Amino acid sequence: MAKYVYDFTEGNRNLKDLLGGKGANLAEMTNLGLPVPPGFTITTDACRHYLATGVVPDGLEQEVAEHLDALEKQMGRRLGQADDPLLVSVRSGAKFSMPGMMETVLNIGLNDESVHGLAKQAGGNDRFAWDSYRRLIQMFGKTVLGIDGDLFERALDELKGRRQDTDLDAGELQRLVETFKGIVREQTGKDFPTDPREQMRLAVMAVFDSWNAPRAILYRRQERIPADLGTAVNIVAMVFGNVGDDSGTGVAFTRDPGTGTQGIYGDYLQNAQGEDVVAGIRNTIPLEELERIDKTSYDELLGIMKTLENHYKDLCDIEFTIERGKLWMLQTRVGKRTAAAAFCIATQLVDQGLITLDEAVTRVTGDQLAQLMFPRFDADADRKRIAKGMNASPGAAVGKAVFSSERAVELSEQGEDVILVRRETNPDDLAGMIAAKGILTSRGGKTSHAAVVARGMGKTCVCGAEELEVSPAEHRFTAPGGVVVSEGDVISIDGTSGEIFLGEVPVVDSAVVEYFEGAPPEDELVKAVDRIMRHADSARRLGVRANADTPDDAARARRFGAQGIGLCRTEHMFLGERRQLVEDLVLASTDEERQAALDALEPLQKADFTQIFQAMDGAPVTIRLIDPPLHEFLPDIVDLSVKVATDSPADRVTEKDRRLLAAVKRLHEQNPMLGLRGVRLGLVIPGLFAMQVRAIAQAAKEVPGARPEIMIPLVAAVQELESVREEAERILAETGVEALIGTMIEVPRAALTAAQIAEAAEFFSFGTNDLTQMAWGFSRDDVESAFFSRYLDLGIFGVSPFETLDREGVGRLIRIAVEEGRSARPDLHLGICGEHGGDPDSVHFCHEVGLDYVSCSPFRIPVARLEAGRAALAETDSDTR
DSSP, rough: OOOEEEGGGGGOOGHHHHHHHHHHHHHHHHHHOOOOEEEEEOOOHHHHHHHHHSSSOTTHHHHHHHHHHHHHHHSSSSTTSSOOOHHHEEEESSOOOTTTTSSSEEEEEEOOHHHHHHHHHSSSOHHHHHHHHHHHHHHHHHHTSOOOOHHHHHHHHHHHHTTTGGGGHHHHHHHHHHHHHHHHHHHHHSSOOHHHHHHHHHHHHHHHHHHHSSHHHHHHHTTTTTTOOOOEEEEOOOOOOOOSSEEEEEEEEEEEEEEEEEEEEEEEEEOOOOHHHHHTTOOOGGGHHHHHHHHHHHHHHHHHHHHHHHHSSSSSSEEEEEETEEEEEEEEEOOOOOHHHHHHHHHHHHTTSSSSSHHHHSSSOOOHHHTTTOOOEESSSEEEEEOEEEEOOOOOEEEEEEEEHHHHHHHHHHOEEEEHHHHHHHHGHHHHHHHHEEEEESSTTTHHHHHHHHHHTTTEEEOOOOTOOEGGOOOOOOOEEGEEEETTTTEETTTTTTTEEEEEOOEEHHHHHHHHHTOOOOOOHHHHHHHHHHHHHHHHHHHHHHOOSSSHHHHHHHHHTTEEEEEEGGGGGSSSSGGHHHHHHHHHOSHHHHHHHHHHHHHHHHHHHHHHHHHTSSSEEEEOOSSSSSSGGSOOHHHHHHHHHOOOOOGGOOOOHHHHHHHHHHHSSSGGGGGOOOOOHHHHSSSSHHHHHHHHHHHHHHTTTTTEEEOOOOOOOOOHHHHHHHHHHHHHHHHHHOOEEEEOOOSSHHHTTHHHHHHHOSEEEEHHHHHHHHHTTHHEEEEEHTTTTHHHHTTSSSOOOOTOOOOHHHHHHHHHHHHHHHHHOOEEEEEEEEEGGGGHHHHHHHHHHHEEEEEGGGGGGGHHHHHHHHHHHHHHHEEEE
């Protein structure tokens, strides 16, 4: 019979798939002998069964009852016992951290009888007991019964006025309990459930259901967390931080999650429960203040933090509660950190002997590296600082101030950059946080909801800017000196310094980009990046090339570490002033006219290639012969038709206009992307490809060490390639230049007939943009705005197939082409040159299927280098296990 419930003593941190991150780590801390309240975990298997069928699996209720009986026996109290109650928390806990996205209910087991027993337990502390009871009804009402949380908040705000919630006395809290029960009755038509076991059962179901809550789905999509994992449920004996000033709750990090600096980082709240800290509803005090308040607990906490970091060999994020001077550990996990902190911490741990350099490379990601390459504010620019908060998540963000999640989404969809300004964020603000360039709050610390979520997403965030008076209802905030910022006003926030500026502050290249451009590594972060990149380069098997069409792009690509050019698009060389020459080619009615047009283009092409070969200094350059359809180089058929038809004095029609219109009509296609382009164009217009090959050969002859590779685009049949190859080989032989000749695999038929095509090709380069379009049967330019958002909502896409390679469909075509191509030609060179070449997940796929290199835009080259190293190290680690 399947087992669905595990006591904390039965699990360990390696069971995250089954017990979720929280449950696995609670079990691990229990095994380490740390002070963890006893409890048990309902597995993700149970959740998945419930989500699939709508009912809990057979045997689950009996297992829960047995574990609850054991917990009651261990604690010497029964759940909700009137004179001496055991209370429990019911907490979610997925494999991957999803802060605030799913449900938690505290103080399960309280009712009108047990509240008095709780007060007795606390030495007659009625205020504590009624505060705990109102919290239960408020959390249960919102999360389990689906009542609008604002109804409870308004009742609480009305009662306390300008006071803090800690200023309410027992009598006021007792009246608030009655008010809250009235809200439950009015909103649901039923009384608040008083049976403790029924409270627990309903809370467990609510946690299961929260896996598919809109905010949880949105967060998973943002973080690329699989939708089929489900969540575990942790049932834990309650310990109380809201008993009095000798109690409290806090969150701690073993290192600064913003910078990686070692020290004491965290927030603490006296006389509070854990949700008060992460919700940011009261401003916390720095963790080091705990030494003054309760030195015994402080010293014990520091010892535990050291134990956990050495055990997990990483930055740990810790939640704890102190109940009347007794320290309890409620959670630990490998903490979310900024991109800068990730690189610094990885190298620090190497220096401390906790991990190897191989492990350090696997601890950082290409996405994090890309974040470090974002611009920063220009320190020398004129700036008007209006306030300062906590530097919760670094970066430079500029945008219009907005005061609601809905408005952030609305303006973002209109193409506006926005900064979401809130007193504090909560999980319902997630859509606006994703849409915004940055997040600014007047409350909360580095462990608040805004800070934790922003760090996880790589969003710039400034929290706890207490100088600001935020008025969401009036859509404005007021800064010191009477500065008023209304919705739509532009502000700039610096997540590295915590500063807030009025207006737009100019940005400059980041120090990491300057390093890739050739500046020596000087500060700790850049030194860490340099160290990681050097080791990744030494470990990787995949080469990294650039998609570059100009000498400037080629030169930057080399500085960024490109080992060649994997895609030089020659059609970009026919734009601008040269468009006229293309028109002449199209209008040519005789062989002589056509040759004259080609003769005019050839020296221009040769000059282009010469400069690119010089910039690449002996590295291979893959040049794709002209690919896009001719309509991209010709006047719009409608505009030209109108001009010829009207023949106005202001815009006289020439004979060339009439000839051009006739040519445009002759060449017009209903679907030009599937029409006369690529190899078809080269075969239909005699001499076009020959001109390009001759220009390549002549340029290569002039540049010592040049290594041209000629790529024939859009080949679907080997006969097409053979026809072009024969002419290209003749030209190369005439000029005495050696060059590989290959093709771009971008048509599904080419992938499926790769064995045939490989007989005539010395290399394949997968053009995954077109291959994705043709495999899925849609045009990228048309469909992304038309229905992709709906497909993402429905879960048809986990991520856009143009962003990350579709492994099951397009990836299978690539696998077939790799296997069959190399079966026909074992020395076949294989690469990828679509946009996926710079996508981290796609780089790992390219390593797995055995490609020789990836090619991407110059700015993505460092990302591809790092991910190629990570892919090789992950494979090595897998082989040694």
